Amino acid sequence: MHRFVMLALDGLRPDMVSPEATPQLAALAAEGTRFANARSIFPSETRVATPSLITGCRPGGHGMVANTLFDASVAPDRLLRTKLVTDVMAMARGDESPLQRPSLGERLAAGGRSLALVSAGTAGAARLLHPAADRLGMFRWNVEDVEGETAAAMRARFGETPPHAVPNLPRLSHAARILLEHVLPELRPDVTLVWLSEPDVSFHWGGLRAPHAREALRAADAIVGQVVAWRDAQPDAAEIVLVVLSDHGHVTGRGKLSLEAELRRAGFRAGTGLSPEVDVVVAPAAAPGLWFRDPAPVRDVAGWLAMQPWCGPLLARDPAILPEGAALALSTLGSGHARSADLVVTFAGSEEPDEWGLPGHAPFDAPDVPEGGGMHGGLHRAELATVLVMQGGPIRRAAVIAAPCDLTDIAPSVLHLLGLGTDGMEGRALREAWEAGADAPPAEALLALPRGFVLETMRTAEGGRLYPTAMRRAAG
Structure with a gap:
């Protein structure tokens, strides 16, 4: 009977995987199957990617459309930040989760299987990754957890969770102990999902190849090696499949701006929540969202944006709010939903090398990320490219897959190999990983x-x- 361990290295660009920088992951990729055309979803943000991973659906299906968003029916005076459990649950409106599709944990439970989550990311992301854990009696632990039986039990056994740091190495190490000393050997779940906050944290606050970012990447890679060593020591090692993934890439941020401030300077009544003085709500991001009180200023705002050298194409929940051809429908990217912004602004980036010699840089709007820090969320090549490696069990050896895939295809693949159904999922089972004849160029x-x-x-x-x-x- 197969078991799965899924390790997510938040924010890892595939072109940063090498025998020198990530020896453990590079060796695993050479031994197993690597998906050369793996992609993120849009927007390429963590709390949009995590629901896409565990529901097998894109944002238009599961309904989590941005890391930071506005919903006047939930919080008319402010933005919602999905890294916070309180805001995630406010969006749920009394339900278990704001997600509008079943999670991987629920699908596994229906088939008599289990999911355990160990997360070094934010509490909001952990809740979105395993929203039904409490009801199903499954394990969910996050480094930010301070309440509940699981948090108390882990604290009693492993001590207090270290504080957040850059690089976030103490928290990675703490999460790895809980994984390797408790979850894998004692709980023995059918599927274990491990979310590592690095290299994302260090990429954001210092740059993609800064010394502390390289240190963070080595630490995350070392945990991959620890999991491989654990798996290889098990009596059922031949049945344990390892899946290593990233949720998005990173592009170097160059040309930091505040879209809200730029709109205000241009004479528009912009803000971060509706009030008598605000007509358009702005959520900062690598692809900022704009929500309008009424349609009156939409065309003027779009016209002004079209004249800005940093602005790329506009995307719209309903393109009919602008003249024909002025905006692409979010639904084209699988991202149109009732929660989506009226307009989404993209930034006009470049594929020229950044200061680290890596291809790609782009303007961005993120108050807490410094100029030159890593950024993600948009449609830049470096933001959309992701890591996906599978190894063990029925997975082909030394294979490189050309067929395209994204985050929504991972859970259907796991469920298929466990003999469970995937009805209602948008993603597909990645048969190329275990059937040599299934692969084909895109x-x-x-x-x-x-x-x-x-x-x-x-x-x-x-x-x-x-x-x-x-x-x-x-x-x-």
Whole structure:
């Protein structure tokens, strides 16, 4: 009977995986199956990616549309920050979860299987990864947990959780102890999900190849090696499948701005919550959302944005609010939902090398990320490219998969190998990982975007969903 251990290295770019920087992960990828065309979802943000991973659906299906968003029916005077459990649960409106699709934990429980979560990320992200844990009697622990039986039991056995740091090495080490000394050997869940907050934390606060970011990446990679060593020592090692993934990549932030402040300077009544003085609510991000009190200023705002050199194409929940061709429908990217912003602004980035010699930099709007820090959330190639490696059990050895995939395809693959159903999931089982004849190069195409931009896209050879790869300026 198969077991799975899924390790997420938050924010890891696939072009930063190498025998020198990440020897454990590089060796695992060489031994198993690597997906060369793995992608994130849009927006490429953690608390959008986590529900996509565990529901097998894109944001338009599960309803978590941004890390920071506005919902006048929940909190009319402020933005909701999904890193906070209180805001996640406010969106749930008294239900167990704000997600509108079943989670992986629920699907496993229906088949008599179990899921355990060990998370070094935010409490809000952990709640979204395993929302039904309490009801199902399954294990969910996060480094920010201070209340509840699980937090108390882990504190009694392993001591207090270390404080947050940059790099976040003490918390990674603490989470690894709980994983390797309690969850894997004692609980023995059918599926274990481990969320490591690095290298994301260090990428944001200092840059992609800063010394502390390299240290953080080595620490996360070392935990991969520890899990491999644990697996290889088990009597059922041949049945344990390891899945290593990242939820998004990073692009170097260059040209930090405040969209709210820019709109105010241009004469628009912008803010972070509705009030008599605010007509448009702005949620800062690598792809900021704009919610309008009424349609009156929408065209003027869009017209002003079109004149800004840092602005890329506009995306809209309902493109009919602007003249034809002025905005791309969010639904095209699988991201249109009732919670979505009226307009989403993209930033016009570049694929030229950054100061670290890595391809890509882009403007951004994030108050707590410094100029030159790593950023994600948009449609830049470096933000959308992700790591996906599978190894063990029926997984092919030394294979590189050309077919496209994204985060929504991972849970269906796990469920398929466990013999469980995937009805209602948008993602597909990645048969290429265990059937050599199933792989095929993607069908690639360019999608024209407003204002002289294009979106590179992929589809599976036999048709199917669009997988965005990179937004860029059209050639010529």
